[in-house]
Amino acid sequence: MVSVVSRATRVALREMALEAGAREAATVVAPFVVATVVLAGLGLGPRPDVLRSAAPGVSWLVVVFAAVPLARSVAAAEREEGCWDLLRGLAPASALLWGKVAALWVWLAAAWAVATLLTAALFNASTTAMGALGGGLGALGLAGVTVLFGAIIGAQRRSGMLAVLLLPAGLPALLAGTQASTPGVDAGAWIALLVAYDLITLAVAWAAFPVLLEG
Amino acid sequence: MSADGAMSLSLECVSCCFGPTVALAPLTLRMSPGTVCLVTGANGSGKTSLLRVAAGVTRPTTGSRRVPGMAVYLRSGDGARAFQTPRQAIRFVGGMRDSPGSVEEALALLGLSDIADRRVRELSAGQRARVTLAVALVCRPALACLDEPTAHLDAEGSVLAGEVLSRLVGDGAAVLVATHDDRVLGKVADSRVHLRDGVLQAAPW
Numbered sequence: 001m002v003s004v005v006s007r008a009t010r011v012a013l014r015e016m017a018l019e020a021g022a023r024e025a026a027t028v029v030a031p032f033v034v035a036t037v038v039l040a041g042l043g044l045g046p047r048p049d050v051l052r053s054a055a056p057g058v059s060w061l062v063v064v065f066a067a068v069p070l071a072r073s074v075a076a077a078e079r080e081e082g083c084w085d086l087l088r089g090l091a092p093a094s095a096l097l098w099g100k101v102a103a104l105w106v107w108l109a110a111a112w113a114v115a116t117l118l119t120a121a122l123f124n125a126s127t128t129a130m131g132a133l134g135g136g137l138g139a140l141g142l143a144g145v146t147v148l149f150g151a152i153i154g155a156q157r158r159s160g161m162l163a164v165l166l167l168p169a170g171l172p173a174l175l176a177g178t179q180a181s182t183p184g185v186d187a188g189a190w191i192a193l194l195v196a197y198d199l200i201t202l203a204v205a206w207a208a209f210p211v212l213l214e215g
Numbered sequence: 216m217s218a219d220g221a222m223s224l225s226l227e228c229v230s231c232c233f234g235p236t237v238a239l240a241p242l243t244l245r246m247s248p249g250t251v252c253l254v255t256g257a258n259g260s261g262k263t264s265l266l267r268v269a270a271g272v273t274r275p276t277t278g279s280r281r282v283p284g285m286a287v288y289l290r291s292g293d294g295a296r297a298f299q300t301p302r303q304a305i306r307f308v309g310g311m312r313d314s315p316g317s318v319e320e321a322l323a324l325l326g327l328s329d330i331a332d333r334r335v336r337e338l339s340a341g342q343r344a345r346v347t348l349a350v351a352l353v354c355r356p357a358l359a360c361l362d363e364p365t366a367h368l369d370a371e372g373s374v375l376a377g378e379v380l381s382r383l384v385g386d387g388a389a390v391l392v393a394t395h396d397d398r399v400l401g402k403v404a405d406s407r408v409h410l411r412d413g414v415l416q417a418a419p420w
Contacts, residue, residue, distance in 0.1 A: 010310050014303075021298035021334065082293030085272045086350065089287040090311045214274055 011099020055125030075154020131181025138177035223389030229278030256410035284357025294350035
């Protein structure tokens with residue numbers, strides 16, 4: 001009998017293989033990350049202290065916005081290409097949820113890493129170990145929220161609502177992630193907030209996902 | 216009904232409405248394991264709604280549905296993403312169903328071995344329909360709901376569709392098939408239901 005963990009791993013690996021073939025996340029998100037960081041730098045002006053202090057917030061803003069196009073991979077793209085009904089029958093809800101969350105976690109963490117490296121290079125900003133931990137934790141919670149709303153939007157076929165739902169739900173990741181990666185700020189409390197955010201979003205996603213998969 | 220009374224599909228007074236539109240009037244349908252039931256009817260008669268409700272991918276408006284095991288709904292061309300290869304898509308299904316050994320056999324049966332590593336988006340509609348049949352085979356479901364499985368298939372492909380149905384039945388699955396072309400599939404069918412405007416008619420069998 002194939003376990004839930006094994007099935008979730010297969011779903012996640014399928015997502016990775018699909019990305020390797022289609023490069024959809026890379027072609028949509030990578031230019032978006034680069035353009036947003038560069039434009040933010042131009043908008044903030046030439047003062048190095050302003051750029052440095054804004055860098056963590058810019059990185060997290062980019063990640064939260066990047067979640068919107070990535071949410072399409074949860075259900076909308078599957079539905080358009082005739083695989084959503086099969087997946088719903090084939091995989092237990094929990095395996096589908098954790099597989100999709102794992103894949104989105106990787107994409108969002110990668111988006112945060114690229115944005116942080118860019119701000120380091122262009123804004124002369126630096127990040128800390130706690131900032132990197134916050135990047136991983138914030139991306140995990142945001143992945144949970146993205147899968148949840150991606151499934152809702154995929155079922156309702158109303159993609160216009162996605163940004164309205166997803167961006168406010170990503171606010172805790174934006175606030176706590178920014179503070180956790182700001183040098184000189186005591187990151188402990190913000191990391192704790194990100195852990196709580198992860199637990200709440202993943203618990204809600206786990207509870208709601210089976211209902212969302214019903215017809 | 217099978218000897219022990221177990222059903223692969225039991226729909227009791229099931230109906231399906233989309234807003235004010237009645238796609239399916241209340242109906243009762245039961246299928247035993249290892250049987251094929253053809254669903255015929257004109258466009259818009261409710262065939263797809265019946266299959267989707269039976270597979271559990273659309274919630275019935277009223278009534279109850281019972282399937283003791285995995286049910287799958289597949290429309291011709293479904294089952295593989297555009298950037299997957301047939302082998303990747305079918306291997307994924309085989310892995311999820313703990314039957315990886317059946318992947319190559321399914322590819323060979325459906326005549327897909329030579330194109331198994333091409334992207335699905337590069338395949339013709341008929342080749343995609345064969346991929347769908349291979350997916351259905353590897354799924355090993357308790358209930359397979361196949362929507363127009365012979366659409367886009369040539370004569371040889373239609374014969375293979377009949378072979379797939381026979382194999383599914385041999386594995387103990389119940390197979391509910393919506394089709395306009397029952398010349399080939401009719402040979403393997405055990406029963407038939409006809410829908411008109413969402414209402415189950417007496418089968419002209």
